Amino acid sequence: MKFLEEVINELVVSFKTVYNLEVDASKLLLSPTKKEFEGDFTLVIFPFVKDLKKSPEQIGDEIGKQMVEISSQVKDYNVIKGFLNLSLTDQFWKDNLDEIVGTEVYGDLASKDEKVMVEFSSPNTNKPLHLGHIRNILLGWSCAKILQAAGYEVIKTQIINDRGIAVCKSMLAWSLFGDGKTPESTGIKGDHFVGDYYVLFETKFQEEYGEWQSTAEGQTVFATRADLDQSEAAFFKAYKNDYFNNYSALGKAAKEMLLAWEAGDGPTVELWKKMNAWVYAGFEETYDKLLVNFDKYYYESDTYLLGKDAVKKGLDLGVFYQKEDSSIWIDLTDAGMDHKLVQRRDGTSVYMTQDIGTAQLRYQDFGATKMIYTVADEQDYHFQVLFEIMKRLKEPFAEGLFHLSYGMVDLPTGKMKSREGTVVDADDLMAEVIAEAKAASDERGEIAEISAEEQQETIRKIGIAALKFFMIKVHPKKRMTFDPKESVDMQGQTGPYIQNAYVRIKSILRRANDGFGDYSTYNELEDQEKVLLTLVMSYPDVVLEAANGYDPSTIANFCYSLAKEFHKFYHDIRILGAETENAKSFRLTLSSVVAKTLQHGMDLLGIEMPEKM
RNA sequence: GGCUCCGUAGCUCAGCUGGAUAGAGCAACUGACUUCUAAUCAGUAGGUCUCAAGUUCGAAUCUUGACGGAGUCACCA
Structure with missing residues (x-):
């Protein structure tokens, strides 16, 4: 970390002075010393044994001695086996705390003057958002925030699948069975409203198909097409698509509608626009609740011919x-x-071609040299191929393409299937989790001195935090199981736990309006103070690591560690009741820096912090 | 079958640029609220890091191979 640069340079000098050995600074990794041992930071000596032909203990001792002599920051050392443990001066810690306090936005790294586009969500217009989208949206959003903090200029985008036969199915169902109802007239959220008609189409189609199966035509098809040992039920299950394309009246109507849409037929396009507007209004509502937004929307209706x-x-x-x-x-x-x-062969594009064209369009639009695609891991191969094609086409952004691939969210019963009605709806889930937070809050009694509205707002923040943290703390590549019947935890390794650490600090800071004084003469820092400060000092590295690895779970785990360490600190060490004014000032300053870091980190995950809870 | 990803405590996961005795949370049990608010803290118990071989002073971490699970290999999106 950058706070240790000086110490590391002094180590380089020490190796040069004592052994005349040139050591690359990047090879000198100082890690925080384990709790069981004396010291603050540890250098592993083993790698130098070969070159120097001396025992690790001897090298450690000689380098340690030299460091104490030349470094104003190293006050002591000890060597255990091949590990050189350095103890740093109180001044080192206080200087670093000063520096963090003086940083404008701690956790934001230097600006890079490079644009990156992050695509996420990318829903279909015929279905409301569900649990799978939530993981996608949280990952994409968080990744965008992290890249922004790492200094990139970020453009958040999504491509909406607003065309094709599926969209025509809901349009057709609404025309046939909708009776002119609207989301307004029924009070149903737009995306759910349209989704219901998509489901209705499937229902009506199944009815039609079922009836057809016992007609003379259906039986003839079965008799002539079925395999010898195939049951009637198995045959008709497999034959569904063919039926849709060759015999179904509804299928025929839907396909005609698609042709009319592609031809730009006035009434069809009007209907399409009207229903899309309903869906988008619904989506926006969900995005608002999730606290996410986009800078640019792409629509497949505009891009499907590209490439x-x-x-x-x-x-x-x-x-x-x-x-x-x-x-x-x-x-x-x-x-x-x-x-x-x-x-x-008929000259039309496939999905791959569309994606090539869309990427080029985006580059024209924004000149982003990196593009992140947040898409589930079932499309790993597709993106491997897409990126290889871009390289061969020598696109200027080809090297900056990244597939943020994530594992599916399963239910205890297995994969979510819309046809079997096992999809966990995004809006329902959020409402449920907020209800959980409400229940937990009721159990513990009213939050003192805040209005009912604030109370509700706080509960909302806690519930959403629980959900978001739950989804984002695990590595994206890992498949995860979500049990909607089991309530989302509010205790332990959770969002509310971290919020609680923040709230505790805020509460102390409110009481201590006088206490932000000087701590320059504070000496003999407590180990726990150093551990806490070390964690805070490592935060910029964590942001960088998360950005380089496109991995929000890194930030989530850091926030948890920091909150955990603070909770312990809070329990063991008096802050407002510190022994001296200097100690109190130091601890208040340290706590405020912890709060700022937690807030920054959680913001990168899209999680809000309440002031009280 | 080829390729990709995953496999760490009963469950959910950290750790993976090789380093000291593998860490958390949940669940179980025990203790701490007239205290800077206990959505907290402390403790007990729980491990052949899937297996095997290799590289190394040192492997959960790197390499190879097996085993188990998932995904993918469309003129679908």
């Missing part, structure tokens, strides 16, 4: 090749992947 130019460019570059049937492909076998189609 044609890229295909041409690829052909010219010799990156793509054309088959005799005139379909266009890329050969990625030398990169360990397969051949991949980029344009159908």
Whole structure:
């Protein structure tokens, strides 16, 4: 960490002076000394044994002695086996605390003058947001915040899948069975309203399909198409798509609607716009509750034809090749992947082509040299291929592409399936978790001296924090199980636990309006003070690590450690009742810095801090 | 079958740029609220870090191979 730069430089000098050995500063890793041992920071000596041909104990002793002599920050040392433990002076700690206090926004790193685009959420317009989206949104949002703190200029975006046969299904169902109802007239949130018609379409279609199966036509199809040993039920289950495409009246109507939409038919486009507006209003409401927003929206209705130019460019570059049937492909076998189609023989785009075109469009729009795609891990291969194609097309942003891939959220019963009605709705979940917070709060009695409104607001913050922290504390790549029946915890390794540490500090600071004085003569710092300060000092490194690894869980785990350490500190050491005014000032300052760091870290996770709880 | 990801305490997870005796939370048990508010703290118990081999002074961490789980390998998105 940067606070140790000086010490590390002195170590370099010491190795040079004592052994005439050139050591690279980056090789000298100082880690906080384990609690069982004396000292503040530890250098592992073993790596130097080979070069110096001396025992680790001897090297440790000689370097330690030299450090005490030349460094104004090292006051003592001890060597245990191959570990050199350095004890630093009180001044070192106080200087660093001063520096942190003097930093404008502690945790924000130097500006990088580089743009990065982060895509997340990216829903379909025919279904409300669910549990899976919540993980996606929290990860993407947090990643954007972290990159911003790390100095990038961030553009948050999503691409909305607002076209295709699925969208036409809900449009058709509403036209046929909607009776002119609207979200306003029914009081149903827009995205749920439209989603209901998507479900209704499926229901009506199933009815139609069921009836058809016993008709002469259905039976003939079964008799001629089914495998010998296939039961009627199994056959019809597998045949559903074919039925939709070849026999269904509803299917025919939906496909006609899609054609009409693609042709720009007036009434169809009007209906599409009207229903989309309902959905978007619903989405915005959910985003607001989750406290997230976007800088730029892309719509598939605008981008689904993109990528044609890229295909041409690829052909010219010799990156793509054309088959005799005139379909266009890329050969990625030398990169360990397969051949991949980029344009159908009828000249239309596929998903891959669309993504190529969209990436190029985004680069034109914003000039971002990094693009982060927050998409579930089932699409790992797709993005591997996409990024390889971009490299071969020599796109200027190709090296900055990253797939923020995350594991699915499972229920105890397995995968969420909309058809089986096991989807956990985002709005319901948030309401539930806030109710949990309310129950927990009621159990512990009223929060003193705040209005009912503030109380409600606090409970909201606590509930949402519990949910968000729960989802974001585990590494993105890990698949997670979510049991909606088990209430989200409010105690232990949770969001509210961290909020509580913050609230405790705030409460002390409110009482101590006089206490922010001088601590320059405070000496003999407590170990717990040093441990706490060391954690705070490591925070900028944690932000950097999270940004480099696109991993918000790093921040979450740091916040938990810091809160835990503070809770312990709070319990063991008097702050307002400190032995001296200097000690009190030091502890108040330290606490305020902990609060600022917690707030900054939790903000990177999209979690708000209450002032009281 | 090929490729990718995951496998650490009963459960949920940290730790993984190799370093000292592998850490938390939940659940169980015990103790601490007239205190800077206990959504807290302290303690007990719980581990062949899936297995095997290799590299190394040193491996949960790196390499290889097995085993188990998930995903993917569409002219779907």
